[in-house]
Amino acid sequence: xxxxxxxxxxxxxxxxxxxxxxxxxxxxxxxxxxxxxxxxxxxxxxxxxxxxxxxxxxxxxxxxxxxxxxxxxxxxxxxxxxxxxxxxxxxxxxxxxxxxxxxxxxxxxxxxxxxxxxxxxxxxxxxxxxxxxxxxxxxxxxxxx
Amino acid sequence: xxxxxxxxxxxxxxxxxxxxxxxxxxxxxxxxxxxxxxxxxxxxxxxxxxxxxxxxxxxxxxxxxxxxxxxxxxxxxxxxxxxxxxxxxxxxxxxxxxxxxxxxxxxxxxxxxxxxxxxxxxxxxxxxxxxxxxxxxxxxxxxxxxxxxxxxxxxxxxxxxxxxxx
Numbered sequence: 001x002x003x004x005x006x007x008x009x010x011x012x013x014x015x016x017x018x019x020x021x022x023x024x025x026x027x028x029x030x031x032x033x034x035x036x037x038x039x040x041x042x043x044x045x046x047x048x049x050x051x052x053x054x055x056x057x058x059x060x061x062x063x064x065x066x067x068x069x070x071x072x073x074x075x076x077x078x079x080x081x082x083x084x085x086x087x088x089x090x091x092x093x094x095x096x097x098x099x100x101x102x103x104x105x106x107x108x109x110x111x112x113x114x115x116x117x118x119x120x121x122x123x124x125x126x127x128x129x130x131x132x133x134x135x136x137x138x139x140x141x142x143x144x145x
Numbered sequence: 146x147x148x149x150x151x152x153x154x155x156x157x158x159x160x161x162x163x164x165x166x167x168x169x170x171x172x173x174x175x176x177x178x179x180x181x182x183x184x185x186x187x188x189x190x191x192x193x194x195x196x197x198x199x200x201x202x203x204x205x206x207x208x209x210x211x212x213x214x215x216x217x218x219x220x221x222x223x224x225x226x227x228x229x230x231x232x233x234x235x236x237x238x239x240x241x242x243x244x245x246x247x248x249x250x251x252x253x254x255x256x257x258x259x260x261x262x263x264x265x266x267x268x269x270x271x272x273x274x275x276x277x278x279x280x281x282x283x284x285x286x287x288x289x290x291x292x293x294x295x296x297x298x299x300x301x302x303x304x305x306x307x308x309x310x311x
Contacts (some may be wrong), residue, residue, distance in 0.1 A: 048241045093157050094212075122241075122242070125242070126258040
C-alpha cells in the first residue's frame with residue numbers, strides 16, 4: 001500500500017516537524033543503505049500526547065493524519081498586508097509583519113501559518129476560542145452547498 | 146527551528162515580566178544561560194490558608210513549547226490536593242489535550258499553545274485558593290481537605306511557616 005504521507009509537496013513539508021534535521025548526527029554512510037521510511041524521519045502526532053515517526057504509524061493513524069493534513073490545507077491562508085485588525089499571533093506573541101504567511105480559522109481567529117498548522121496537527125481546535133475547527137469547517141461546507 | 150521559536154517566545158515572556166511584573170508571583174531563570182528552566186516565587190494568595198507563604202517552584206519547558214506544556218514542580222513543601230508529595234503540580238491546563246484515559250478533564254480545560262508563564266501561574270494561584278479534589282495528586286491532602294479541615298489547616302500553616310524561613 002502506498003504511503004500518502006510521504007508526498008513531497010511544498011505544503012506537506014511545512015507540516016513535517018523536524019523533518020529537515022539530520023537523525024541524531026549519525027552518518028548514514030557508515031550504516032549502509034538506510035532502511036526505507038527513515039531517511040528524513042518526520043514525526044507525527046496521531047494524538048496530541050503521542051509522537052511517532054511516520055514509519056511506525058498504524059494504518060489507521062496514517063489515514064487520520066492524512067485527513068488532518070487535507071483539512072488544514074482547506075483552511076484559507078494569506079499574507080499579512082496591514083489591513084487586518086489582528087496585529088499579533090498569540091501563539092508566538094510576535095507582531096505580524098507585512099508579508100507574513102497567515103492562516104484564517106473558521107472562527108475568524110488569525111495566526112501565523114507555521115504557528116497554527118503545527119498545533120492543528122496535534123489538536124484540531126482554535127487555541128483562542130477552543131472551537132473545534134472541523135465542526136466549523138463542516139458548517140462552512142454545508143452553508144456553501 | 147522549533148527550538149529557536151520556543152526560545153524566542155520564552156525570552157519575550159521573560160522580558161515582559163521583567164518590565165511589567167504581575168502581582169502574586171515573581172519569575173526568573175534558574176540559570177541565566179538556560180531559557181527553558183524557570184524559577185518562580187509564588188506569594189500565598191491573600192484570604193486563603195496559604196496567605197503569608199512564599200513558595201518556590203520550578204518550571205521546565207520542552208523544546209517544542211508552546212505546542213507542549215511545561216512541567217511545574219514546587220521546591221518548597223506545599224500540602225495541597227493537586228500537588229503531589231514530590232512537589233509536582235497536577236492541574237488540567239498542564240496536561241496535553243487528547244485521549245484523557247481517566248475522563249476527568251474536558252478538552253477545553255487542558256493545554257493550549259496560548260498559555261504563558263503568567264496564565265499558568267495565575268491558574269496555579271487560583272488552584273491554591275480553590276483545590277480540585279476530583280483527581281487529587283496527593284490523596285492524603287485531599288482526604289484532609291475534605292474530611293478534616295482542622296488537620297489540613299495545620300499542615301498548610303506548617304508549610305507557610307517553613308516557606309518563610311527558606
